[in-house]
Amino acid sequence: MSSILSVRNATKRFGGLTAVDNVSLELGQGEILGIIGPNGAGKTTLFNLISGAMRPDEGEVVFDGERIERMPPHLIAGRGLVRTFQVVKPFSGLTVFENVMVGAFLRRPDPLESEAHALSMLEFTGLIPSADRPAKGLTLASRKRLELARALATDPRVLLLDEVLAGLTPTEGAEMVEVVKSIRDGGVSLLVIEHVMAAIMALSDRIAVIHHGELLAIGKPAQIAKDPRVVEAYLGEEFQIAPD
């Protein structure tokens, strides 16, 4: 499988803390790569390095043959690598439709074309009934969908999803899993941070485990679930605290 995104030996330090420590990953074309790990393991920092929100102290990020680790976020998004935020950031003063229009305009300067595209993204994420509501009044589940719809509207080739299932009810979560699967079926490669074990195991082609900023293991979900290091570092821990 040819890879569309490679992280090579990326390291990010905050003072004495090494949040991301020499991590290397490859995301294959059309693949869903899950990223799991305890809170504070450095997953979101890794996303920040890839999406341009932060620069790595060492290492490189290559997207579609191009080094992007020193590019500002908007140029990276412009090339087709788009992220969502763990703490969703809706444009709360705008309506749901206007939110998605912002994404749709990226590749469609024509307002009527982008309108049609935004509507189809709203339909895809089931947000049509709330289209004219202000984004600030939405439920968490809808805000997560909105975050996704907005990112999708930019026609990404790689999508980074940061905990789109967290805080959702099991039903809402199951619906979201279906949405994510059909995004992949549409040809988008996905890097997915998730805490909900059952979902990420079912969803991912491969899973990477991050622990204390380091890549602890990477492989098929079945292998990861049996890996003694992973069980010790993360999965065992997970069973002691209440599952999400």
Add this chain to the structure above:
Amino acid sequence: MSRLRRIAQASSRDLMILAAVVTVLGLIPLGVSRFTLSVATTALIFALAGIGWNVLSGFAGQFSFGHAAYFGLGAYTVAVTLTEFSISPWVGLIVGGVIAAAFGLLTGWISFRFGLKGAYFALATFALAEMLRLTFNNLDYVGAGIGITIPLAGGDDWGRIQFEDTPSLQYWVLLGIVAVSLVAVIAITKSRLGSTMLAVREDEDAASSLGINPLRAKMAAISISGFITALAGGYYTQFLLFIDPDLAFGPFVSVAILLRPIIGGVGTIWGPVLGAAILSVLGEVTRSLVREPPSFLQVIEGVNGLDQVLFGLILVLVIIRAPDGVLGWFRRRRQRSAV
């Protein structure tokens, strides 16, 4: 070209409202005194300045407390190009707009590049306007503190935009400029540019994650904003036939400019015009109330400055009731009844 046509298509509703608004405003000179007409002209000048302010501060969310800078640059450009170089104010208006836009780009680049936001950006704009006021106050070339008087053309002169015989024309020409500016604003709100401005106003990080360059969006906003507000300043010179540093760059000018869109509705197309209408009616009502109070209020007759106090009080009440302006208040009510 086809993109422009599509934008026009998407704007058709607002363009029809614009036609109605312009028609109503265009009828005003037919039935009013010369004095009321000059009140209406002033209102329209500050509505235009507010339309400009609203692009940067309402749509792109960068609150300016110093739009007198652009207003004054427009005002002085018209005065200087006419008196020094005998250039028609028509050209002067455009040149003033370009100079103001360039000033906006330069100062905006410095401010935004170094991440000035919110109150700090507002203070920077205030300081820049004061800097211009003090500079012009001491610059002999532009008449220093005395200012510049525009020579009378006599009669109606289209080239000089002076209409001594037919003051309605002065109002109508201004209304035309306002209409064109509103068409531009409507087109912006329907286009990608407008969408990026709103996104940057709401959340810069989210905006850049969707491929928007926040600096570029703000630079576009500040230059368009400066251009439109400078047109208002230039026309102000033509209306007063005089300009001095306080009238052009004074802090009260900045306040007068931002008050209109804030009262009418920040970040709405019609807010500045509506706000200007409300404020000038309110101003005239309080003034005439103090001049000729009803019998039970005889005590306030002719009390100096009382009309301004009343004006301020009513303003405070309006802002408490409708912090996002009259249009914002309507929108919230509609949303509440929709949900």
